[in-house]
Amino acid sequence: MTPGAIIEVAVAAALIVAAVVLYRRRGAEGEARTGSQTAVLLLIIGLIMAIHGLGLLEYRPSRGELDAAARRTGS
Numbered sequence: 001m002t003p004g005a006i007i008e009v010a011v012a013a014a015l016i017v018a019a020v021v022l023y024r025r026r027g028a029e030g031e032a033r034t035g036s037q038t039a040v041l042l043l044i045i046g047l048i049m050a051i052h053g054l055g056l057l058e059y060r061p062s063r064g065e066l067d068a069a070a071r072r073t074g075s
Contacts, residue, residue, distance in 0.1 A: 001055075015046030029055030 001009075023039035051057060061069070 005053045005055065008049055012049035012053055015042050015049065019043035019046060057074045 019039045019042035022036050026034075048062065
């Protein structure tokens with residue numbers, strides 16, 4: 001992993017933790033209410049950043065695509 005990817009995964013983890021803390025935080029005046037749209041958005045952004053930072057969105061050609069490309073170039 002590159003240093004940039006490590007930083008991206010660390011920031012993603014921080015966003016996910018912040019989302020959990022924000023979601024679990026009690027409402028004003030001791031209400032039993034939990035949940036927050038902001039927490040859900042932070043969670044989604046954190047998950048997308050984690051997926052990207054781990055390299056799961058990188059294009060990896062299949063064996064068939066590699067074979068087809070080799071046939072086109074004559075290699």
